[in-house]
Amino acid sequence: GAGVSQSPSNKVTEKGKDVELRCDPISGHTALYWYRQSLGQGLEFLIYFQGNSAPDKSGLPSDRFSAERTGGSVSTLTIQRTQQEDSAVYLCASSLEFASGGANTQYFGPGTRLTVL
Amino acid sequence: GDSVTQMEGPVTLSEEAFLTINCTYTATGYPSLFWYVQYPGEGLQLLLKATKADDKGSNKGFEATYRKETTSFHLEKGSVQVSDSAVYFCALSVNDMRFGAGTRLTVKP
Numbered sequence: 001g002a003g004v005s006q007s008p009s010n011k012v013t014e015k016g017k018d019v020e021l022r023c024d025p026i027s028g029h030t031a032l033y034w035y036r037q038s039l040g041q042g043l044e045f046l047i048y049f050q051g052n053s054a055p056d057k058s059g060l061p062s063d064r065f066s067a068e069r070t071g072g073s074v075s076t077l078t079i080q081r082t083q084q085e086d087s088a089v090y091l092c093a094s095s096l097e098f099a100s101g102g103a104n105t106q107y108f109g110p111g112t113r114l115t116v117l
Numbered sequence: 118g119d120s121v122t123q124m125e126g127p128v129t130l131s132e133e134a135f136l137t138i139n140c141t142y143t144a145t146g147y148p149s150l151f152w153y154v155q156y157p158g159e160g161l162q163l164l165l166k167a168t169k170a171d172d173k174g175s176n177k178g179f180e181a182t183y184r185k186e187t188t189s190f191h192l193e194k195g196s197v198q199v200s201d202s203a204v205y206f207c208a209l210s211v212n213d214m215r216f217g218a219g220t221r222l223t224v225k226p
Contacts, residue, residue, distance in 0.1 A: 033214065043206060043216035059213070091161065093214075106214060108153075108161040 002026070004109035006092050012115045013082055021077045021112045025094030032075050033095075033106060034067055038088040049075060050098040082116045089113050119144045123207040123217035130197055130224050138192040138220050140181075140207035148209040150174075150183050150190040153216070155204045164192075164205070197224045 005024045013019050025032050034046040046059045049069045060066070064082075069075040079086055089111040095104040124139040142148065152164040152174070165174030170185035179194045190207060202224050207217040 035214075035216075042218035043208075045213050045215060048213055056213070093161075105163050105166065107163075110160040 004092055004094050004107055006090075006109040006112050008112060009110065010113045010115075012117065014117050015084060016081055018078065018080045019082055019114065021079075021090050021114070023075045023077070023092030023094075023109060025073065025075070025092070026107055027073075029094035029096055029107075030072060031095045031098035031104065032069060033093040034075070034077050035091040035093065036061075036088045037091055037111070043091070046077070048098060079114075082114075084116045087114055087116045119146075119148065119209060119211055119215050121207050121209050121215055121217040123205075124220050125218070126204075126220040126222065128220060128222045130222070132199055132224055132226050133196045134224075136192070136194040136197045136201075136222070138205055138207075138222070140190045140192065140217060142188050142190065142207075142209045144188075144209055144211055146211040148211045150181070151208040151210070151214075152179070152181055152190070152192050153206040153208060155206065155219075157203065161206070197222070199224045199226055 007022045033048045036044045047054050047067050051072050052069050064080045067077045091111045093106040093108045095106045120143050122141050149168045151166045153161045154164045155161050165176040167174040167183035170183050173182045181190050181192045204219045204221045206219045209215050
């Protein structure tokens, strides 16, 4: 079946502009996760959704970042007034459900490479 | 807070060499442990996982054992191939997922 898809695959924007990144999880997966992969800094957890709710938003790096999920499926990550330090690959993952201990395997999308000029 | 520390790379090996990539963790709860792999130009894929102490995860000739006493989850493979060249990430999950910085492995023929 189809895996996690993300769009766009690449986004180049100017500093100060807003961007929206989209994630389409695997059908039937109720949990959805956003990560950021910066050059030389590994993977950084941003936020997760169980259904449409995000219990913990503390991983978002600043108040310019927000995420929503509607209908328990597609999620969008929005970055307002982008800065050069926002340049990274943004990864989305989904799992059947959010299980304490993380026993549910996360399946990753190909990522969106964001470049802020 | 919960965190993962893994061996810094890059690691360069000859084909058929033995591989170990060290990973240690700090967690307040009882984490599940994972190794993910990212092949060149591709997304992250789960390589193996272990959900409780003394569990051994294995896949594609790779193995890792969840050692609670040493808080470790070292990745091993007895004989690497050129096709194993990739970046390997150790990760833990209690409530969310925390990844190590990644170790780039290059296997030369």
